[in-house]
Amino acid sequence: MSMRQQAVGAAARRQAMAEHVMRQGSASVTELADTFGVSVMTVHRDLDELERQGMVRKFRGGATAQASSVFESNIVYRLTANQEEKEAIARHVVRMIEPGSSVMLDDSTTALAVARHIGEVTPLTVVTNFLEGIKLLTGVGGVRLIALGGEYHPTHDSFLGVACVDAVEAMSTDLVIVSTSAISDRYAFHQEQEIVLVKRAMLNSGTRRVLAIDHSKLERVALHRVAPLDSFDLIVVDGRAPASAIDRLRERHLNVEVAEL
Structure with missing residues (x-):
C-alpha cells in the first residue's frame, strides 16, 4: 500500500x-x-x-x-442532540415573531430550529452568523437575509471574531434569539470567549431578547458569563425541564415560558 x-x-x-x-x-x-x-x-x-x-x-x-464547562460540543454532535426539545422550543418561539419585523439569530442549533419555521411568519428580515442557517434561509421566500461575516470557525460552522462583532454592533433588530451552553439561576454561560463576545453584541443590538434553551442546559455553569438572566425579556425552555428549576427562575421574577413537546 x-x-x-x-x-x-x-x-x-x-x-x-x-x-x-x-x-x-x-x-x-x-x-x-x-x-x-x-x-x-x-x-x-x-x-x-x-x-x-x-x-x-x-x-x-x-x-x-x-460539552464540559470549558469545551463546547462539535457542531455535528449538537445538530443531533435534543432535537425534539429544540423543535418544541422553535414552534413556541416563532409564534412571537411579527411579520415585517427584523430578527437576529445566533449560531446555536436551537436558533437554527427556529430558522426552519421562519417561512411561517414572512415577510421578515433575518440576520445571522450561522452558516447552516444562512444556507437554510437562502431558499425561503419572503426572507431578506443578512449574513454576518468574520472569521469562519468550522467547529461551530459560524463566523466569529472582531469583524463579526463590528457588524452586529452596526445593527439594531426588533428581536434577538440566542441560546447558551448553560444557565444557573442568575446567569447564562458559554465555554468560549469568541462566542460570548458575539452573543453579548447581539443582545445589545436587540430591542427584545429571547433566551431559548433546552432542559439539558439548566442548573449548569461554563467558563464565561454571557449575560445576567434578568437582561432577557423571555426565557423559553422545553417541557422536560424540571419543575423545580423553572420555579427557581420564576422566584427571581424572570419571565419563563415552557414549550410543550
Whole structure:
C-alpha cells in the first residue's frame, strides 16, 4: 500500500471514529480499538488528531462529544442532540415573531430550529452568523437575509471574531434569539470567549431578547458569563425541564415560558 493510500485510509478511519463517538456521546479507547480493528496506540493517535480538529474531546481512557464547562460540543454532535426539545422550543418561539419585523439569530442549533419555521411568519428580515442557517434561509421566500461575516470557525460552522462583532454592533433588530451552553439561576454561560463576545453584541443590538434553551442546559455553569438572566425579556425552555428549576427562575421574577413537546 502506498503512503497516499495509507493516509486516505487513516483519514477515513478517523472520520468513522468521530461519527461513532458522536452517535454514542462517548466511547472508550478499548471499544474503539475493537470496533475499528486497530491497536490502542493507533486509537490514541487518531483521537489526538480528532481533538486537534475540534471533533471530540479526549479524557482518560476514551473520548467524548459532549460539552464540559470549558469545551463546547462539535457542531455535528449538537445538530443531533435534543432535537425534539429544540423543535418544541422553535414552534413556541416563532409564534412571537411579527411579520415585517427584523430578527437576529445566533449560531446555536436551537436558533437554527427556529430558522426552519421562519417561512411561517414572512415577510421578515433575518440576520445571522450561522452558516447552516444562512444556507437554510437562502431558499425561503419572503426572507431578506443578512449574513454576518468574520472569521469562519468550522467547529461551530459560524463566523466569529472582531469583524463579526463590528457588524452586529452596526445593527439594531426588533428581536434577538440566542441560546447558551448553560444557565444557573442568575446567569447564562458559554465555554468560549469568541462566542460570548458575539452573543453579548447581539443582545445589545436587540430591542427584545429571547433566551431559548433546552432542559439539558439548566442548573449548569461554563467558563464565561454571557449575560445576567434578568437582561432577557423571555426565557423559553422545553417541557422536560424540571419543575423545580423553572420555579427557581420564576422566584427571581424572570419571565419563563415552557414549550410543550
